[in-house]
Amino acid sequence: MTSQDSTPAAFAVPGDKDAVKAADRAHVFHSWSAQGRIDPLAVAGAEGAYFWDYDGNRYLDFSSQLVNTNIGHQHPKVVAAIQEQAGRLCTLAPGFAVDVRSEAARLIAARTPGDLDRIFFTNGGAEAIENAVRMARVHTGRPKVMAAYRSYHGATAAAINLTGEPRRWASDTGTAGVVRFFGPHLYRSHFHATTEAEECARALEHLEQTILFEGPHTLAAVVLETIVGTAGVLMPPEGYLAGVREICDRHGILLVLDEVMAGFGRTGTWFAADLYDVVPDLLTFAKGVNSGYVPLGGVAISQAVAATFDDRPYPGGLTYSGHPLACASAVATLNAMAEEGIVENAARIGEDVLGPGLREIAARHPSVGEVRGTGVFWALDLVRDRETREPLVPYNASGDAAKPMNDFAAACKTRGLWPFVNMNRTHVVPPCTVTESEAKEGLAVLDEALSAADAHTTDAGRVR
The missing domain is CATH 3.40.640.10 (Type I PLP-dependent aspartate aminotransferase-like (Major domain))
Structure with a gap:
């Protein structure tokens, strides 16, 4: 999923990653960020439900950027x-x-x-x-x-x-x-x-x-x-x-x-x-x-x-x-x-794939407290303890306190999935054009990556 071969050659974008990042760091002021503490990914191209970097690593966009690319990239x-x-x-x-x-x-x-x-x-x-x-x-x-x-x-x-x-x-x-x-x-x-x-x-x-x-x-x-x-x-x-x-x-x-x-x-x-x-x-x-x-x-x-x-x-x-x-x-x-029936596709994917798949994942992971959503608009509420419903990280956590969510997000990205993470939640918000196979690909990555969140729960280390 993250190999060089995964980037469509026809959509490869020439450029120098180091030059792009250097110009960004010198001149671009980013939203909602401490400018000296961020390391933006240099993106070379995008198509449909995916985007990729200059090293050929491809990411399934389960964030739809900022939950806005409803018809996917480059329609x-x-x-x-x-x-x-x-x-x-x-x-x-x-x-x-x-x-x-x-x-x-x-x-x-x-x-x-x-x-x-x-x-x-x-x-x-x-x-x-x-x-x-x-x-x-x-x-x-x-x-x-x-x-x-x-x-x-x-x-x-x-x-x-x-x-x-x-x-x-x-x-x-x-x-x-x-x-x-x-x-x-x-x-x-x-x-x-x-x-x-x-x-x-x-x-x-x-x-x-x-x-x-x-x-x-x-x-x-x-x-x-x-x-x-x-x-x-x-x-x-x-x-x-x-x-x-x-x-x-x-x-x-x-x-x-x-x-x-x-x-x-x-x-x-x-x-x-x-x-x-x-x-x-x-x-x-x-x-x-x-x-x-x-x-x-x-x-x-x-x-x-x-x-x-x-x-x-x-x-x-x-x-x-x-x-x-x-x-x-x-x-x-x-x-x-x-x-193209894109609205109908979003409804079907939510009903037949994302909803059932997320509920199955929740049953396997002690870090998932609640699944909620519809269409291609879902969230997993992540917790330290299912009984108390204590959030996996404190409200508005940062630094070391945010480590459990940061670990989860990193686990997604190394597996080729770009998540939407906010506080103690991960949102599942792919494009409305997402296919059944793409949705299932993303769910499989979430299933694996949630082990990183499970490690921070009160259930960690217990025999289940």
């Missing part, structure tokens, strides 16, 4: 569409009507739930959240927004303050008008629940009480990831999202669903909201809309919210809103997904 139809658009019209300001911009908006609106038929384009997911919050505040005339712990919404000003995990801490001034609450998560319940029904009811009661104590008339929106992504692929219990919708309606609060990670096939449906039959007032998207081939995100807007700006100017905009190259890549992506 020929999308590459061709970008090339064709570049030859015809590279860029045009957002104030003009452009054919590919209109078509991208039409195709997205055709797939969003309910009446979310107006599309505001951004450059990515964080800007989508920024603008959804701005729309909600202007539409309602209210200042505050509610967001959950265990969430990630982006790194720009409003988005990072909405985020409920440690990447927020360095930027959080406590003055951004954000009210935080706990969402449902039965495996680590904050509500002492023992069943999904109890967790749902108590989480909704907690949300309602928080709203009442904050003053419903001060709250513009509740912002939720439909299925929480980076913080653990947390599937909402049956009835929770419908309950949030009812609470919001009763208090005149908008519901904003963040589908940046969950949207466009990741859950085996076009949007995660389709699984729960819930229609938000605003829906944010990015990532899978064009698999990140060109930066693109946006907000799908309900008729009621859009009508607010029929005669009142919307106080926001971006130079590259609806960039033609990005929109062309989205049109090609959405058409390819429909023509």
Whole structure:
């Protein structure tokens, strides 16, 4: 899997690994990193579910990069569409009507739930959240927004303050008008629940009480990831999202669903909201809309919210809103997904391969506390002790405290699998185009690599 022969010769990229890394170290400033402590892998090429380095080591991309290459690397139809658009019209300001911009908006609106038929384009997911919050505040005339712990919404000003995990801490001034609450998560319940029904009811009661104590008339929106992504692929219990919708309606609060990670096939449906039959007032998207081939995100807007700006100017905009190259890549992506049954493939792989395979793996490894997910959107919650559910590493661990997860990640990479690891979890998030054989290849590597995590459990060394 990691031999020189595994890299397709037709896709080999010439270059000097040392020169690439030297230039990176001299000039590139990396996200979320202590710059002097990182050693980025120099990547030479990619195709489908794989990428490879200059030494010919090939990796099965079980991270989809940042859970965004839903159609895999270098899909020929999308590459061709970008090339064709570049030859015809590279860029045009957002104030003009452009054919590919209109078509991208039409195709997205055709797939969003309910009446979310107006599309505001951004450059990515964080800007989508920024603008959804701005729309909600202007539409309602209210200042505050509610967001959950265990969430990630982006790194720009409003988005990072909405985020409920440690990447927020360095930027959080406590003055951004954000009210935080706990969402449902039965495996680590904050509500002492023992069943999904109890967790749902108590989480909704907690949300309602928080709203009442904050003053419903001060709250513009509740912002939720439909299925929480980076913080653990947390599937909402049956009835929770419908309950949030009812609470919001009763208090005149908008519901904003963040589908940046969950949207466009990741859950085996076009949007995660389709699984729960819930229609938000605003829906944010990015990532899978064009698999990140060109930066693109946006907000799908309900008729009621859009009508607010029929005669009142919307106080926001971006130079590259609806960039033609990005929109062309989205049109090609959405058409390819429909023509090739990519969403259906994600559903089938999740149902027939990943779900059963991960549950079988969990039964063999004491480090696996819980398996959760759907489609090609899964997570393994890794623990030191199954009975106590103590996480394999402490919350926000670093240095020596993070060694168990680092050992596991290293074991994956040496076997040719690139994992998505966050805190005490490994996420299983291959492209929506992943084949059955590729999915099984990845599961086999995970099965072997989890022995490295097992070595750090209280069960280590016992005869099983």
